Amino acid sequence: MKGLLSALRQSIYRGVLVAVIGLLSWVGMSAIAVESSLASPTAKQAVGQEEVISPDSESYGSREEAYDKAVEAVNNPQGVEKAYEKDLKIFKQENPEQNTIVDSAKEAVKKVAGQE
Known part of the structure; x- marks a missing residue:
């Protein structure tokens, strides 16, 4: 019985760990995508044409x-x-x-x- 509970606990910890790592990876990738779009000028802004x-x-x-x-x-x-x-x-x-x-x-x- 102890072995079964220990194995169940280990699998739950691994599942939570995989979920946390996946969430962090997803957040990191979405942040990179947003930053690159903010760096480029929009179509409304003409580069070098501002007064x-x-x-x-x-x-x-x-x-x-x-x-x-x-x-x-x-x-x-x-x-x-x-x-x-x-x-x-x-x-x-x-x-x-x-x-x-x-x-x-x-x-x-x-x-x-x-x-x-």
């Missing part, structure tokens, strides 16, 4: 053009400052009630220095 619009409503013909413009600004120290000032101006227009960290720091320095 890039910057936060200041300045539009560029391609991503490369926008990238080149950003690299040009970074290579020129005044260009970085101009880009920062322009972005800060746009941010303040969009969020007039929100103080930036820089403004808060300037106010704190003035208070500590006794200028206010």
